[in-house]
Amino acid sequence: MGYAARMTPSRRAPDNTRRNEATRKAILNAALELVGEVGYAKLSVEGIASRAGAGKQTIYRWWPSKGAVLFDALLSLSEGPEGGPGELPDTGDLESDLRAVLRATADELNDPRYSEPMRALTVEVLVDPELAADYQQRLEEPIREVKRRRLRSAQEAGQLSSELDLDVAVEMIWGPVRNRWLHRDGPLTGEYVDVVVRTALDGLRAPDTPEGATEGREDVGAPGGTG
Amino acid sequence: MGYAARMTPSRRAPDNTRRNEATRKAILNAALELVGEVGYAKLSVEGIASRAGAGKQTIYRWWPSKGAVLFDALLSLSEGPEGGPGELPDTGDLESDLRAVLRATADELNDPRYSEPMRALTVEVLVDPELAADYQQRLEEPIREVKRRRLRSAQEAGQLSSELDLDVAVEMIWGPVRNRWLHRDGPLTGEYVDVVVRTALDGLRAPDTPEGATEGREDVGAPGGTG
Amino acid sequence: MGYAARMTPSRRAPDNTRRNEATRKAILNAALELVGEVGYAKLSVEGIASRAGAGKQTIYRWWPSKGAVLFDALLSLSEGPEGGPGELPDTGDLESDLRAVLRATADELNDPRYSEPMRALTVEVLVDPELAADYQQRLEEPIREVKRRRLRSAQEAGQLSSELDLDVAVEMIWGPVRNRWLHRDGPLTGEYVDVVVRTALDGLRAPDTPEGATEGREDVGAPGGTG
Amino acid sequence: MGYAARMTPSRRAPDNTRRNEATRKAILNAALELVGEVGYAKLSVEGIASRAGAGKQTIYRWWPSKGAVLFDALLSLSEGPEGGPGELPDTGDLESDLRAVLRATADELNDPRYSEPMRALTVEVLVDPELAADYQQRLEEPIREVKRRRLRSAQEAGQLSSELDLDVAVEMIWGPVRNRWLHRDGPLTGEYVDVVVRTALDGLRAPDTPEGATEGREDVGAPGGTG
DNA sequence: TGATAATCGAGACGGTACGTCGTGTCTTGCG
DNA sequence: CGCAAGACACGACGTACCGTCTCGATTATCA
Structure with missing residues (x-):
């Protein structure tokens, strides 16, 4: 190995x-x-x-x-006993699934035992293209595929826009968390995770409300039926 | 200096x-x-x-x-003759302003003369927390403030959600471009920029279509069956 | 100065x-x-x-x-108040005069306060011919002249061989003491001084004794009248 | 080695x-x-x-x-093929043996190829006691022992005083030559060597002349009046 | 069941760069 | 101007690692 x-x-x-x-x-x-x-x-x-x-x-x-x-x-x-990275949870509620996954990731990234070597490797990969190729292929891509799979599932359930570029979508959701960790530009909290997920899903635009329903936004949560 | x-x-x-x-x-x-x-x-x-x-x-x-x-x-x-990083364009059309700005950024990042030293510095900052603090304060933060300002302006014009966390918003828009550059996981093209801007603004969710598609969006509507 | x-x-x-x-x-x-x-x-x-x-x-x-x-x-x-190095004692008893002078010198050389800088200067002089010339002229030569003067006095008193090269004589008497100090190849004691003085004066040869009077050597001391 | x-x-x-x-x-x-x-x-x-x-x-x-x-x-x-420094000549005629040895030494010391490194080392030894110990043990002492051996032989042949301190004797003979070289206070000539040997052997004293001048000595006898 | 061939530990080697110290020169500003 | 202060170009210091290269001394197949 x-x-x-x-x-x-x-x-x-x-x-x-x-x-x-x-x-x-x-x-x-x-x-x-x-x-x-x-x-x-x-x-x-x-x-x-x-x-x-x-x-x-x-x-x-x-x-x-x-x-x-x-x-x-x-x-x-x-690498546990089996090889691959497993599957992300899929309860049908995308937003809460993402929250759970990202909070777990955040916890991991907040643990120096894992975080420090991981940061070191990440940096080395940034610097050494030789290493980068292998890294992309053996670590990054498999994980990204799992993420894409979960999003595709939501997409097929009509929860995500069908015209979505899934790689961009993955970036929107996981990118901010990785960046906050990698660049140390703020604490990696559960709240941050939640805000990121919500913002990524809903986008930045103001809701298209002729008669301002700003507060209604709080419960944009995936409507049961269509979600 | x-x-x-x-x-x-x-x-x-x-x-x-x-x-x-x-x-x-x-x-x-x-x-x-x-x-x-x-x-x-x-x-x-x-x-x-x-x-x-x-x-x-x-x-x-x-x-x-x-x-x-x-x-x-x-x-x-x-640092040109004046000190600060200038202001982002504000034509009133947020999306096209962002596209222009990000495409310019992408061009810069595609130019090795600027890109290579910049990548080197970025990596060094990841590794040296001592340096990182100064870096945040003197380069990152001023630029981020300019970005926030442009978004705030759009927010006040009602184009962006009023309850937006502007730092997260900045991350949504600029993060993916920076990441694609830093991690070299794909070409930094104008198309990528456009998709990122669009996706960040609109969010990942499928439009809650049935009545009235959100305007300004090429409605490709997720076909019912697959959803 | x-x-x-x-x-x-x-x-x-x-x-x-x-x-x-x-x-x-x-x-x-x-x-x-x-x-x-x-x-x-x-x-x-x-x-x-x-x-x-x-x-x-x-x-x-x-x-x-x-x-x-x-x-x-x-x-x-x-350099005390006056300039020159003074004169060596001349009691008429050369051997004991030399003993006294050399024991005083030995004491000085055993005192680190004087000895360390002196050794340093000596070494520097060995290394830097530029400095050496000045050193010879301003320190070494005046002192040597004083020594020669004392020996010449003894010579004129018939205590020293008239055909003596006085510079060699000075070397015979003072050389061993300086060397033992400079090269640190043994303790600089009063006994050493005494042996040196005796040996230099008497020479290394066995006394020219048809009928071995070895012990008589103890009192070869300068005979009153001729000394 | x-x-x-x-x-x-x-x-x-x-x-x-x-x-x-x-x-x-x-x-x-x-x-x-x-x-x-x-x-x-x-x-x-x-x-x-x-x-x-x-x-x-x-x-x-x-x-x-x-x-x-x-x-x-x-x-x-x-260090030639064998290890040790060899033996000094012993023809039975001490004085001429010493002259020969010292003239050879003087020649060596007048050759810059050998002399300059040797002076450098000597000076370094004066300055670095750490080095000095090793130097004494590995270079100085073996050579000195050879010299002592030659003198002891002469002593046993009755040519040197039996109560001689051989270390002092060595110093008397070889010291002046080394000093003239090290301190550069005069040319290192064959004549100088001869005078040194003669003086060391005979001592500085005027011969207690009146009856029987020591044989083997160019008797210039100190004229009574000046003595 | 040895011969043979590789790995292994150890660590010497020629190098490159480190970060520090001191040199002797030069410049600035005070008295 | 002399002087304290100290920046500067330079050269060397002694140290840390690099990646390569022997050395025996174990293993671990294969003849």
């Missing part, structure tokens, strides 16, 4: 069968621990190796960069 | 009056040139100093990190 | 009349203190200036090197 | 077996060349490393200071 294992064999594919699994785990753990303790900027291959009780060469043999190590480390975290 | 000048005097604030302005500019220029040539990862204080014909100490005297240098360099780029 | 004042006017002789005497003394004192505290290797112009409350330029204006400062500092120490 | 190899393992003794011998020699050579070209004051670890095509760390790994490098470099010069 190492990084290099799934890469196109760039130089010389080491014989993966002989690989020492215990060492691999030790390295991944060390990477996670260290990124939490000293931050990504001060994370070093040498540090990981020494913490893991491994030789530097062992790391360079299997991973092309410290970003790749961190990537695998995070994957090994999030 | 240097970085340190606006910092809280943490250790020993150097006497800014004695500062050599020519050297300061040379350093800023060198930083910009180099980040364009070799990228941020390979940008070094040593390189900047040597390119600028300055001593390293001179850089360390006035800036705490290469990120701070780059920050000032980018500020000095965007 | 500054160093430069007596130098050949190499570059541009500053106007000595305007010189601030208090500052000069402060600098000399600072140099002495610092060389005692941190050693010569870590002595710096910057350190001297800061300790003296003087500007660096003030030092560079009046001295060509930190060695020169230290030189003047030591001169100002040893 | 590196410096660290013989040091007490102060911090972390690097594994000497893994050491790259070619690099070690390159460093030593570079140090010797450079000290000859630019002098000790301008000798820098950086310069040695670059000249040797080595990394600075490689130098710091094995030597604690540039003085230590120079030390090893000089040792590697003087």
Whole structure:
């Protein structure tokens, strides 16, 4: 399950069968621990190796960069027994489903144990296009597909506009939360999540009311039948 | 106008009056040139100093990190003769104003001369909270205020919902464009901009159609069956 | 009394009349203190200036090197009210006179307050031929002349060989003491002094005794009349 | 045979077996060349490393200071195939043996190729007590022992006083030559060597002439009157 | 069941850059 | 002007990591 294992064999594919699994785990753990303790900027291959009780060469043999190590480390975290990312809840009430999902996400992002390595990886991906491709393919896209699926379901239920670009829609809903986390420009609270979901769904425009029904907005909630 | 000048005097604030302005500019220029040539990862204080014909100490005297240098360099780029960031166009037609502004932004972000240093700085800000605070205060916030102002104007004209959280609204409109640029997850085209603006304004929901489709919207009405 | 004042006017002789005497003394004192505290290797112009409350330029204006400062500092120490180094005792008993003088010298060299700066200066002189010339002329030679004078007196009294090269003789007597101090290859004790004096005077050869009178050597002391 | 190899393992003794011998020699050579070209004051670890095509760390790994490098470099010069410093000639004629040895020494000291690095090292030893201990033990003392041995032989042959302190005797003979070299206070000629040897052996005193001038001595007998 | 071949730990190596210190020169403003 | 203060270009310091490269010493297939 190492990084290099799934890469196109760039130089010389080491014989993966002989690989020492215990060492691999030790390295991944060390990477996670260290990124939490000293931050990504001060994370070093040498540090990981020494913490893991491994030789530097062992790391360079299997991973092309410290970003790749961190990537695998995070994957090994999030990968439960099964492979995929599971499905989003679909109770029929889109808005409350989204609220629930995003609040859970927010909780995760507020937990430094997960958040710090994740931020580190994200930053590394921004900087290293090599890594970015793999990241998009193996982490980002599967998750995005799950999100799209949930939205498509709502769309088919007539709750979302049929002409919607689902990728834009995903961005509208999840983007603000990720941004607030990544750029640290405010606390990631449940209230924020709620406002984002509501605003994304309803849009920014004033309701098209000849006779101002501003307060009526409070209960724009998906009407049972049509929703 | 240097970085340190606006910092809280943490250790020993150097006497800014004695500062050599020519050297300061040379350093800023060198930083910009180099980040364009070799990228941020390979940008070094040593390189900047040597390119600028300055001593390293001179850089360390006035800036705490290469990120701070780059920050000032980018500020000095965007700072025209006057100080502030100007005002957004306000023709009364919010949607087309936003389209124009965002397309201009997209053009800028598609120009590597501006884009690469900007991405570098953005990433550095993600990694260095020290820098982040200053960045928020001196670049992000003023610009965001301008955006809020334009939206508030639309709000007062009754075009936007009166109960809107303007920060969330700004995020809805500008966030997706910034993200597509920063994360490189797609081309930053005029079409994308248009879709984003439209979607943000109208929201994701299907129009509660039966009677009277909302005006100004190309009504493609979700076909009943699939909904 | 500054160093430069007596130098050949190499570059541009500053106007000595305007010189601030208090500052000069402060600098000399600072140099002495610092060389005692941190050693010569870590002595710096910057350190001297800061300790003296003087500007660096003030030092560079009046001295060509930190060695020169230290030189003047030591001169100002040893220079009592009168100028010259005085005369060596001449009781008529050369051996005991030498013993007394050398034991006093040894005491001085065992005192770190004097010894450390002195060692520093000596080393600097070994390294800087520029400084060495001045040193020879202003410190070494006058003192050597005094020593020669005492030996010449003994020579004229028939106590020393008339064909003696007095410079070699001075070296024989004072050299070993200076060396033991400078090279730290043993303790500088009164016993050592005594042995040196005795050995230098008597030479290394076995006494020319057909009938071995080894023990008689104890009282080779200068015979009253001829001594 | 590196410096660290013989040091007490102060911090972390690097594994000497893994050491790259070619690099070690390159460093030593570079140090010797450079000290000859630019002098000790301008000798820098950086310069040695670059000249040797080595990394600075490689130098710091094995030597604690540039003085230590120079030390090893000089040792590697003087160390012929065998280890020790050989034996002094012993023809039975002490005086002419000493003359020969000292004239050879003087020649060596007059050759800048050997003399300049040697002076540099000597000065460094004066300044760095850390280095001094090793220096005494590895260079000074073995050589001194050889000298003592020759003198002891003469002593046993009855040519030198039996109660002589051999260390003082060595100092009497070799000290003046070393000093004239180190302090540059005169040319180091064969004549000087001869005078020193003669004077050291015979002592400074006037021969207690009246009856029987010591044989082997050009008797210029101090004329009674002036004595 | 050894021979053989890879991985592994350890860590030396040539490099690049770090951030700091000191040099000697130059500039500013006070007395 | 001398002077305190200190910015400046420069050079070197000693350290941290980089990524590559041996070294034995384990493993772990395959002959």
